[in-house]
Amino acid sequence: MICESENKLNPKFESLKIKGRCSLQGRIKISGAKNSALVLLAASLLTKDTVYLTNVPDLSDIRKMKNILKSIGVKIKDNDKEKVLINSENLHFGNIAHNSVNELRASFFCIGPLLSMLGKASLALPGGCNIGKRPIEEHLKGLKQLGATIEEKDGFVNARINSNKRRLKGTHIKLGCPSVGATETLIMAAVLAEGQTIISNAAREPEIQDLCEMLNKMGAKITRAGTSKVYIEGVNYLNGCSHEVIPDRIEAGTFLIAAAATLSCITVSPVIPSHLKSLLQKLKESGSDISIRDDAISIKTKTIKGVNIETAPFPGFPTDLQAPFTALMLKATGKSIIKETIFENRMNHIELLNKMGASIKLENNIATVSGVKKLYGRHLKGSDLRSTAAIVIAALMADNPSLVEGLEHLDRGYEDFEFKFKKLGANLKRGLTENISDISYNQDFFINDVQNSYAA
Numbered sequence: 001m002i003c004e005s006e007n008k009l010n011p012k013f014e015s016l017k018i019k020g021r022c023s024l025q026g027r028i029k030i031s032g033a034k035n036s037a038l039v040l041l042a043a044s045l046l047t048k049d050t051v052y053l054t055n056v057p058d059l060s061d062i063r064k065m066k067n068i069l070k071s072i073g074v075k076i077k078d079n080d081k082e083k084v085l086i087n088s089e090n091l092h093f094g095n096i097a098h099n100s101v102n103e104l105r106a107s108f109f110c111i112g113p114l115l116s117m118l119g120k121a122s123l124a125l126p127g128g129c130n131i132g133k134r135p136i137e138e139h140l141k142g143l144k145q146l147g148a149t150i151e152e153k154d155g156f157v158n159a160r161i162n163s164n165k166r167r168l169k170g171t172h173i174k175l176g177c178p179s180v181g182a183t184e185t186l187i188m189a190a191v192l193a194e195g196q197t198i199i200s201n202a203a204r205e206p207e208i209q210d211l212c213e214m215l216n217k218m219g220a221k222i223t224r225a226g227t228s229k230v231y232i233e234g235v236n237y238l239n240g241c242s243h244e245v246i247p248d249r250i251e252a253g254t255f256l257i258a259a260a261a262t263l264s265c266i267t268v269s270p271v272i273p274s275h276l277k278s279l280l281q282k283l284k285e286s287g288s289d290i291s292i293r294d295d296a297i298s299i300k301t302k303t304i305k306g307v308n309i310e311t312a313p314f315p316g317f318p319t320d321l322q323a324p325f326t327a328l329m330l331k332a333t334g335k336s337i338i339k340e341t342i343f344e345n346r347m348n349h350i351e352l353l354n355k356m357g358a359s360i361k362l363e364n365n366i367a368t369v370s371g372v373k374k375l376y377g378r379h380l381k382g383s384d385l386r387s388t389a390a391i392v393i394a395a396l397m398a399d400n401p402s403l404v405e406g407l408e409h410l411d412r413g414y415e416d417f418e419f420k421f422k423k424l425g426a427n428l429k430r431g432l433t434e435n436i437s438d439i440s441y442n443q444d445f446f447i448n449d450v451q452n453s454y455a456a
């Protein structure tokens with residue numbers, strides 16, 4: 001029996017032990033896109049028939065979304081994790097509670113389908129997260145324009161359709177900002193509305209195009225998806241369908257950046273190259289050789305030159321790759337300026353990268369990176385999904401081993417993350433470590449400890 005007091009003194013945390021000076025080679029399979037699968041699961045509520053999704057990534061966010069759908073009567077069959085059968089014929093009204101929505105913001109996407117199918121919906125207000133306040137006023141404003149009555153009370157959003165037809169009414173919605181989530185929520189609300197809906201200043205992300213492709217397979221009438229002005233002709237009902245989730249452009253981009261950062265040569269597939277245009281442009285600018293063949297992208301890097309990036313809505317440089325790309329710039333020749341324009345607090349990795357010996361000045365979401373010769377392994381804890389990925393990349397570049405905590409963030413968005421890196425030749429080991437960051441320890445002790453553990 002473990003002594004309770006001992007347990008309290010040394011709580012154990014899952015962490016990745018990462019050997020530095022890594023070189024990667026070979027080919028890895030890219031999983032289905034997290035940010036597409038999440039919204040496609042929500043869209044499956046829009047029919048009483050069965051929807052068959054394939055290439056669904058097995059991630060903690062996806063598992064959370066499935067549990068939320070099951071809590072409101074949806075039947076889900078997913079013996080093979082990648083292949084998911086969803087049937088909503090027994091969909092019933094239910095509060096999607098705080099812990100569900102706070103744990104998974106994407107669950108708020110369900111408000112559109114629930115309104116259309118049940119005439120009412122009640123979801124907890126999604127709070128902010130580590131990267132920003134994440135407001136939803138564009139979602140709510142658009143739903144009101146479609147004829148929903150929205151009440152915010154006791155931390156819940158209660159939406160209902162008051163018209164006796166229990167049907168939303170198409171209209172022209174002008175978004176205040178090209179919000180991905182608001183565009184998706186409003187498309188899903190409009191597909192069963194009466195008449196035409198136009199969404200102007202719509203987000204153009206590939207995940208939105210994937211959503212519209214699936215909805216049209218179900219009988220929706222959506223045109224100009226992927227442009228900033230989307231047209232939706234409301235229909236009376238939608239049928240079931242089979243749909244394959246698009247490859248995850250952010251996972252693919254993360255691995256391409258890791259290969260460049262470790263002066264390696266790898267291939268990632270399947271990918272849709274046009275989804276990664278802005279990243280590939282910046283990787284070439286910084287000195288990587290990129291070759292594209294059908295649904296595969298290969299990268300080979302011998303030198304890294306500092307380049308500037310500024311995040312922007314698609315097709316601009318994706319905010320989800322800003323942190324990983326910052327890691328690439330740490331040992332680049334010359335300076336690089338990294339500007340985050342989408343989220344107000346998405347630079348949590350900067351302080352941690354500086355602890356590893358990087359030279360980054362941060363002011364008003366603009367990071368100025370001066371390339372250094374060496375990075376040092378450290379015991380670090382990531383605070384959000386993409387920042388933690390950036391720290392892993394820096395750890396692969398470092399001269400000595402690192403210990404990276406915060407794997408609960410990585411497991412949200414990267415399927416088999418360390419397995420894929422190991423397949424490319426990296427030396428990573430997931431294990432339990434005492435929370436030594438709470439007690440004073442010297443770097444030598446720590447580094448020996450991590451190095452010894454490789455000896456084992």
Ligand code: EPZ
Nearest residue numbers: 035106134135136137138139179180181182320342343385
């Ligand atoms: C989606 O989040 C993605 N998540 C995010 O991926 C991604 O970073 C983001 O789009 C931008 O591309 C999913 O698809 C599940 P937004 P979303 O609404 O929809 C402001 C990851 O790492 N805004 O486009 O929440 C907002 O504050 C995650 O995989 C308003 O001001 O993003 C933010 O500054 C992180 N009012 C900006 O727009 C609103 O009503 C972009 O937000 C809505 C948004």
